[in-house]
Amino acid sequence: MSSLPPGAYRPPADRWGSFTKLASRLPEGSVAVVDRTVARFHPTLIPALEARSPRAIIQLVGGERAKSMASLEKVLAGGLNLPRSGTLVAVGGGTVGDVATVAAHLLKRGVRLVQVPTTLLAAVDSSLGGKGAVDLTVRGRVVKNPAGVFHYADETWLCPELYATLSDAQVREGSIEAWKMVASLDAGLFKRYVRTPPALEKLVKDARGLKEGICAKDPYEHQGLRRVLNFGHTFGHVLESLSRFKLSHGDAVGLGILWALDVGRHLGITPEPVAHEVERALTRGPGVLGRDHAAELSRRESLKDVAALLDADKKAGAKGELRMVLLTAVGTAEVVDVMPKTWRALWPAWTRGARP
Ligand SMILES: NC(=O)c1ccc[n+]([C@@H]2O[C@H](COP(=O)([O-])OP(=O)(O)OC[C@H]3O[C@@H](n4cnc5c(N)ncnc54)[C@H](O)[C@@H]3O)[C@@H](O)[C@H]2O)c1
Ligand SMILES: [Zn+2]
Incomplete structure (x- = not known):
């Protein structure tokens, strides 16, 4: 673990391997945010997280709608008891990763973030570079990414078996x-x-x-x-x-x-x-x-x-x-x-x- 404050820029620490294996690195009592579709496609995923006695596993339906204030609130509520030294792990595509990044920045003024990108787009782009954001609905129109943060991941886990279910x-x-x-x-x-x-x-x-x-x-x-x-x-x-x-x-x-x-x-x-x-x-x-x-x-x-x-x-x-x-x-x-x-x-x- 690094000595920098959580979310500060650091060169990415990429770890490659199966999710089950990498999940054993997760500190006990962490909070997980998981794309429900990914959990359904990969039935060993939730048990691997549960084996680390998490404080909460919050499942979100991946897709642009996951980047709402409502799901941000859901993640924040799930992370209420996470100590400042705790870890939030985000398992999903760019939408779950983006909302979890904002939550990691806000919870206890910043907790450690582990990104597990499950789409190729998230793996090559959105999980890197520290950005996270949620969308706002203003007068019935969705405005993309107006409320965002920089919060760099402490680690990124790249699990090739998860990409097998992508279209x-x-x-x-x-x-x-x-x-x-x-x-x-x-x-x-x-x-x-x-x-x-x-x-x-x-x-x-x-x-x-x-x-x-x-x-x-x-x-x-x-x-x-x-x-x-x-x-x-x-x-x-x-x-x-x-x-x-x-x-x-x-x-x-x-x-x-x-x-x-x-x-x-x-x-x-x-x-x-x-x-x-x-x-x-x-x-x-x-x-x-x-x-x-x-x-x-x-x-x-x-x-x-x-x-x-x-x-x-x-x-x-x-x-x-x-x-x-x-x-x-x-x-x-x-x-x-x-x-x-x-x-x-x-x-x-x-x-x-x-x-x-
Ligand atoms: N933060 C950044 O720097 C940055 C950069 C680029 C894009 N983005 C954001 O990323 C988002 C798009 O990301 P995305 O394309 O990953 O979208 P997404 O998170 O909506 O995922 C696309 C779909 O794939 C499903 N899915 C995810 N993993 C899967 C898997 N392994 N197998 C089968 N289905 C799977 C999801 O449930 C969803 O339905 C946009 O909101 C965009 O604004 C952010
Ligand atoms: Zn792009």
């Missing part, structure tokens, strides 16, 4: 986020991936290493260095909204990367061969959906509505310019202000599913 679509979603980091941060690794697509465990290890490399330099997001992790997210978020969230976040980001490559090419920032190579690799590797999916979603939208979505996403500046992450080379990204006329010029081709 192909869930694996694709996490893989796209992982390849996003490789394509924008590590040219050598990208080359190796193109030659031989990585096994899942290697993908997780590499992506975590890359994300940590960025977070270590800017653990509390004071310097904007973490912005590069948003590659593909500007138009990814737009497509996610246009689909009314039927398109998964990872699939939307994959298509958002294709459009970011187009923007980069159009501005002369991303060389044509780089854009071509990354698009081909992402299609063959993690399986980014075809441009026709993005066309289907964007065809009937007015440019005005799209501009409003970009604005609401706080990615746009005063003159409507977008702070976009663009590739200057494979493995190198830059944050660039993109004027509305640039993406507006590409829009007709995008709505036809064509590469502009």
Whole structure:
């Protein structure tokens, strides 16, 4: 155990192994927050926790609704008797991990957190970097992540047997986020991936290493260095909204990367061969959906509505310019202000599913 206060930045301590084995590390009298679906799919999970005499096991239904004030309150109530030296362990995808992170930050002004990401997206992205948040419902509309904290995990347990119950679509979603980091941060690794697509465990290890490399330099997001992790997210978020969230976040980001490559090419920032190579690799590797999916979603939208979505996403500046992450080379990204006329010029081709 580290001597830093609970939740302070520390380099991640990743432990790989089966959940049953790693659970024996859990101090007795801890509190567990568990995704109910994961518990149902993996019947040895709850008994392994119970063997450590926990103070409480709180089960939440995973999914965006788990990030509510109501489930935060449920977790806080379950953790009421946890001493300040106690541990909260979160077993689930990004939603359970995010709400448990907030709870770990609040309980006794901060307790030790152990993250057990059970989705690939959580393993490569959300369980790393210290962020947790809950959503708020304001005038009937869900606002994502307005109430959040930084609270770094003390340990992260990566249990490959838990990923076996993920659907192909869930694996694709996490893989796209992982390849996003490789394509924008590590040219050598990208080359190796193109030659031989990585096994899942290697993908997780590499992506975590890359994300940590960025977070270590800017653990509390004071310097904007973490912005590069948003590659593909500007138009990814737009497509996610246009689909009314039927398109998964990872699939939307994959298509958002294709459009970011187009923007980069159009501005002369991303060389044509780089854009071509990354698009081909992402299609063959993690399986980014075809441009026709993005066309289907964007065809009937007015440019005005799209501009409003970009604005609401706080990615746009005063003159409507977008702070976009663009590739200057494979493995190198830059944050660039993109004027509305640039993406507006590409829009007709995008709505036809064509590469502009
Ligand atoms: N904190 C961060 O830095 C950060 C980064 C990225 C995303 N996020 C957040 O993460 C959330 C998305 O995470 P997610 O995609 O993991 O979503 P999720 O937690 O909703 O999980 C997706 C679905 O998979 C199920 N599931 C979980 N593990 C499973 C398993 N092993 N087998 C079968 N089913 C399983 C869940 O019950 C849920 O229905 C969003 O709320 C997003 O805002 C946070
Ligand atoms: Zn993302």
